Amino acid sequence: PTRRSSDLKSRPNPAEARVWYAYRALTRCREARYTTMGKTIKNLVRNPDAGLWRDVLKSIKAKPKLAFYFGKPVDHVALNIPLYPTIVKMPMDLSTVEQKLASNEYAELDDFAADVRLVFANALLFNKNELHQVNIAARKLSTFFELKYVELKDRKSTRLNSSHSQ
Numbered sequence: 001p002t003r004r005s006s007d008l009k010s011r012p013n014p015a016e017a018r019v020w021y022a023y024r025a026l027t028r029c030r031e032a033r034y035t036t037m038g039k040t041i042k043n044l045v046r047n048p049d050a051g052l053w054r055d056v057l058k059s060i061k062a063k064p065k066l067a068f069y070f071g072k073p074v075d076h077v078a079l080n081i082p083l084y085p086t087i088v089k090m091p092m093d094l095s096t097v098e099q100k101l102a103s104n105e106y107a108e109l110d111d112f113a114a115d116v117r118l119v120f121a122n123a124l125l126f127n128k129n130e131l132h133q134v135n136i137a138a139r140k141l142s143t144f145f146e147l148k149y150v151e152l153k154d155r156k157s158t159r160l161n162s163s164h165s166q
Contacts, residue, residue: 018121046104049156053112054101056148060116061094063144066137070094070119087126092118109156113149117142 047053061067073093076084085091097115106112123138130136 016125018117018124047107047109049109049152050101050104050106052152052155053106053109054098056145056152057094057098057101057116059148060141060145063141066141067094069134069137070123070141081126084126088122090118090122092122094119109149109152113145116145120145 061071070093072095073091074081074084074088076082092115094116097112097119100106100115101112106115120138120142123134124142127134127138
């Protein structure tokens with residue numbers, strides 16, 4: 001979605017802004033994939049850092065009191081929240097991220113990060129009350145993930161710098 005200058009006059013809701021940026025990053029990453037005969041193909045070579053991404057995902061899921069809410073897709077019928085699909089346009093959960101990681105659908109760290117961020121951005125968008133347990137869990141796990149993301153970025157840049165200096 002593009003923003004018009006008239007949209008910029010009023011400051012966007014932070015939760016909506018996070019979803020918008022996550023969506024923008026996700027579509028940019030997905031556009032970079034290869035297509036052949038009209039079909040998108042996955043990367044044939046696994047990113048050497050994919051194991052590290054899996055470890056980050058495991059460390060998020062290792063916090064069961066917080067990650068409980070994000071482990072599976074939201075069943076809006078069972079939870080009796082019929083407005084969920086109208087508010088959350090691009091649902092994402094940690095099990096879907098895990099499946100995509102296992103099937104080699106992430107070419108780069110930013111692809112993986114966009115999906116993980118989308119999980120928490122969706123939760124914050126739908127659960128706007130800052131005292132709601134899902135909102136609290138999403139903020140805590142999002143902060144935890146961003147710290148891990150910086151570590152992954154630093155590790156990658158260190159590895160790249162050492163390979164260029166040799």
